[in-house]
Amino acid sequence: MSEPRLRAKELDAADGLAAQRAEFVLDEGGEAVYLDGNSLGALPVAVPGRVEDVVRRQWGELRIRSWTEGGWWTAPERIGDRIAPLVGAAAGQIVVGDSTSVNVFKAVVGAVRLARSADGAAGPAGPARDEIVVDATTFPTDGYIAESAARMTGCTLRPVPPSEVPDALGDRTVAVLLNHVDYRTGRLHDLPALTAAVHAAGAYVVWDLCHSAGALPVGLDEHGVDLAVGCTYKYLNGGPGSPAYLYVRAELQDRFDSPLPGWNSHAEPFGMRPEYAPAPGALRGRVGTPDILSMLALEAALDVWDGGGVTIEAVRAKSLALTDFFLECVEAYVPGGRVECLTPRPHGERGSQIALRCPDAGDVMKRLIERGVVGDFRHPDVLRFGFTPLYVGFADTERAARVLAEVLAETGA
Amino acid sequence: MSEPRLRAKELDAADGLAAQRAEFVLDEGGEAVYLDGNSLGALPVAVPGRVEDVVRRQWGELRIRSWTEGGWWTAPERIGDRIAPLVGAAAGQIVVGDSTSVNVFKAVVGAVRLARSADGAAGPAGPARDEIVVDATTFPTDGYIAESAARMTGCTLRPVPPSEVPDALGDRTVAVLLNHVDYRTGRLHDLPALTAAVHAAGAYVVWDLCHSAGALPVGLDEHGVDLAVGCTYKYLNGGPGSPAYLYVRAELQDRFDSPLPGWNSHAEPFGMRPEYAPAPGALRGRVGTPDILSMLALEAALDVWDGGGVTIEAVRAKSLALTDFFLECVEAYVPGGRVECLTPRPHGERGSQIALRCPDAGDVMKRLIERGVVGDFRHPDVLRFGFTPLYVGFADTERAARVLAEVLAETGA
Structure with missing residues (x-):
């Protein structure tokens, strides 16, 4: 041998x-060796039985009662709290739902609005800021969505190689979108240092954790990250196209102003009121009705983290x-x-x-x-x-x- | 008796x-009588077995091969084509994915941009138009999202009772968002007449079909509807939070300019190009990776429409x-x-x-x-x-x- x-x-x-x-x-x-868990995580053994229960009993027998009795309605924040410790976040800051692309849109527009809503002296950024910086080596969807966010908020998008980001930041920078791990090369970027550099420039940072969450410590709270997004079908093994998540730092939640204020993010969703009033906390990042089958498969997949x-x-x-x-x-x-x-x-x-x-x-x-x-x-x-x-x-x-x-x-x- | x-x-x-x-x-x-299929359709018998196959075989055994060999990648447009005949649409105009709220955002922003991109003389609307009209009795999420779309496109939102919509239309109207059936009263609105009125005013119409698709003929193509959205968990029985859909009329697809241009809507998604180039056709309405479990459960649920x-x-x-x-x-x-x-x-x-x-x-x-x-x-x-x-x-x-x-x-x- x-x-x-x-x-x-x-x-x-x-x-x-x-x-x-x-x-x-x-x-x-x-003889198979599966080294593509960074694209689609393998199936956890707990998932098939859970999904069968969701389909046959929760949907097939209980039907609408499952929205309340079965915990469907609260799944986005409950599952967010399961992901939180894996990315170094205290509870109450993550909601699960929508695709990564949709969450990038919420986060980048949200970051621009946070900067613009900050008080002149006390807050980090004023209304003159109009440049969104994006990692030039990003997975493409982040760049496409950031471009749309820039267009819809009156900003310009500036792609910058990650190593040059600190030098590119300035008075015009309003928000910065970065990948924690490069999808192509596997390079890990320095989240603490880059977050500090963005904050020193008076801007807000959005981290894409698709290729790091579940594979390495992220330390969102510890490093003062503002907003983060990630998928759940890679190292979190949630299944094909399982819902993504959005992190909004607790201190920013009251000012987080979502561009997708669907009824699930309303303070009183069943009040059916014509006027929008955002829910407090992480729930403000929700949009429409959560896709329960995919979401509860993810919840079962997260059980693998409960082992000793x-x-x-x-x-x-x-x-x-x-x-x-x-x-x-x-x-x-x-x-x-x-x-x-x-x-x-x-x-x-x-x-x-x-x-x-x-x-x-x-x-x-x-x-x-x-x-x-x-x-x-x-x-x-x-x-x-x-x-x-x-x-x-x-x-x-x-x-x-x-x-x-x-x-x-x-x-x- | x-x-x-x-x-x-x-x-x-x-x-x-x-x-x-x-x-x-x-x-x-x-003794149960289920009269809540307008909230969550009952479970079709074909679904549990199909979902089990998706989980155990397609995900558990084939894993990433299912994206190509298992038809996962093309599911949004394939399932859209299954829904198409139920709402009177020819193939190639509907994609499934995201929540209804997210699709309302795509459709309303898309409608505003269609109006603004129209040629001065030939097209129906010019850049001076800045008012989005919304059904004042709408299911709330449509109003919340339309307000966001208005804010992000420099428009104002004007809620109008459906019966007064024709009188409210004018030179400023850029887009109109209407519910086909009122979620509360069950009132069916006159889609052909209202669509014609919106067009006569030179604006674009978006119909929300949540409470009509699968329950009654819609005739999207016949009546010249511009854009439409709908959920699939009511009369289409797709399951809790199953993905919604977006219809863009064939003649408008080349000018449809999505505010959520995720990588799944790229002309060459696996080219991983930094520049965005939209796919032709209905695919342009896609955003991120589709939630396969929920989506393929919906596909199985649509089999009930295949009976004689x-x-x-x-x-x-x-x-x-x-x-x-x-x-x-x-x-x-x-x-x-x-x-x-x-x-x-x-x-x-x-x-x-x-x-x-x-x-x-x-x-x-x-x-x-x-x-x-x-x-x-x-x-x-x-x-x-x-x-x-x-x-x-x-x-x-x-x-x-x-x-x-x-x-x-x-x-x-």
């Missing part, structure tokens, strides 16, 4: 999170060990120069994925998937491998690198 | 849609027969003056519900539900009874009126 295979055995044996694997439906006994020893710190430690080990194995197996690692080596700059560039990445990923190593391909030349510590082990990781080397040896370049 | 009970037997025996009841999970053999003889015209005919019969039974059983019917008698002005006003409506509905007659209460004094012709029969209807009379005889007023 090769040295990396022996190391994998030792690492798996010492893995305090190894037992969590049993909480997921995987191809046990098969399952902390976000433990997950982060294993994530770094997995990606370190994957890079070691790639170096051991793959001839030098065949792939280029886009993911930073320093732990402080790495999310929970490894991105490898190679010219024939599309073909390589196709062959990898045929052999049971499932990552994904990002146009034009990137292989992405996501590591979900709750269900990926070190033997999986070694196998993925080994099969990658076999495929790369067969293919051109 | 009373005369209405005999009539009910005859009417049920002659009902061409009676067999469709078997397509739903109901309390057969029990299940046309929207047949459903409408039975709906009117049911509500006529309910009113007959109420008149036969309930002492005059105890309740006041808010729903218009003429068929051309009636949706698929009956709204009865009585001062103690909250208490009365509570007692009705305790005895198995499930309608709902709308603040402050309205009893709503929704009739879904695919699963409500005439014996149900007679029983509901009889129990109502018993409850009313016991309670004060």
Whole structure:
């Protein structure tokens, strides 16, 4: 047995999170290695039974009674409170619902309005501010939605490479939209320092946590983040297209002015009043009727975080060990120069994925998937491998690198 | 047996849609009568198995492969095409996704932008138009969202009672948002005439079909409606919070300019380009990743429309027969003056519900539900009874009126 295979055995044996694997439906006994949890998390075993209960009993038998007796109506804030500890937020600041894109719109417009509603001297920003800064390497939807938010609030949108954001901030900056982890390269951005820089410039910051929530500590409250959004179908394993969430820092909630003030965000939703009056707290981020099936599947999926020893710190430690080990194995197996690692080596700059560039990445990923190593391909030349510590082990990781080397040896370049 | 009970037997025996009841999970053999399908449609029997397959096989086994091989990615437009014939739309004009509130925002902002992008002479509206007219009796969320749309497009919002809308239209009118059926009274508004009036004034119309789609013919294409939205959890039985839909008339799609241009509406979503380029056709109304569990439950629910003889015209005919019969039974059983019917008698002005006003409506509905007659209460004094012709029969209807009379005889007023 090769040295990396022996190391994998030792690492798996010492893995305090190894037992969590049993909480997921995987191809046990098969040869598949699922490294695409950064696109769609694997199915938690608790989900199918819960969904069946929601469909057959809550909908089929109780019907509308479930809105009150079954807890449907309060699901967005209840599930938000389940996500809160994973991203370092106290309760009462997160609501679940809508897609990430819709939440980016709420958050960016909300940030601009917060800046404009701030008192001249006391508050950070005045009405002269009209520039929204966005991470130039953002997942595209954030940029498209930020452009719309800029257009609809009389601002301009300025895309800036994340490393240059501090220098780009100034008197005109009203809001800044940043990705915590780059979807393509897996680079982790410095949330505490960038948040402080935005605040020092007198602007408001919105963080997109899609690729960090559930994979590493975020510390929203600790670092004074203003607003944040994220999806729940990656490292939170909520299922395909499961609802996203919105965080609004408690002190800002009374001034949060949503561009999508649907009836679910009304102070008295069943009062059916023609005048809008926003609810207090996180509920103000709700819009329309929540999609209960997807939402309660997510709630069941979050049960995997209730196991003993399952902390976000433990997950982060294993994530770094997995990606370190994957890079070691790639170096051991793959001839030098065949792939280029886009993911930073320093732990402080790495999310929970490894991105490898190679010219024939599309073909390589196709062959990898045929052999049971499932990552994904990002146009034009990137292989992405996501590591979900709750269900990926070190033997999986070694196998993925080994099969990658076999495929790369067969293919051109 | 009373005369209405005999009539009910005859009417049920002659009902061409009676067999469709078997397509739903109901309390057969029990005493319950479900007249709240205008809030949450009953569970179609096809849904639980389909959802289980989506969860266990498509998500649990195929995982990301389902986005392509399982048809997840194209679900919004595919399911839109299933809804299209029910609302009189040709294929390629409806996408499913997001909540009704979010779709109202897309549609109203879209309508304002359509008006403003129209050519001076040829187009109906110029840039001077700045007034959005909204049905003053609308379900509240439409008004709240229209107010936000007005604020973000430099317009003012003018609430107008539906009967006065034609007189309120003028040179300043840019867009008009109307409900096809009033959620409270069950009044059906004259979609062809109001649409023509809006067009004659040079403005664009948005129809909210929440309380008509699946209950009566809408004729979107025939009547030249510009944009429409609707939910799918009432007469379309999609399940709690199932995704809503957006209709954009084919000729307007190239100019439809969404305020929520998420990556799912991009011409090349996986190109991951920083510049936004809208997709052609109905896809332009998509936003973020679709919530697959809720969406595919809806798809299964739409199978009930595939049965022989299940046309929207047949459903409408039975709906009117049911509500006529309910009113007959109420008149036969309930002492005059105890309740006041808010729903218009003429068929051309009636949706698929009956709204009865009585001062103690909250208490009365509570007692009705305790005895198995499930309608709902709308603040402050309205009893709503929704009739879904695919699963409500005439014996149900007679029983509901009889129990109502018993409850009313016991309670004060």
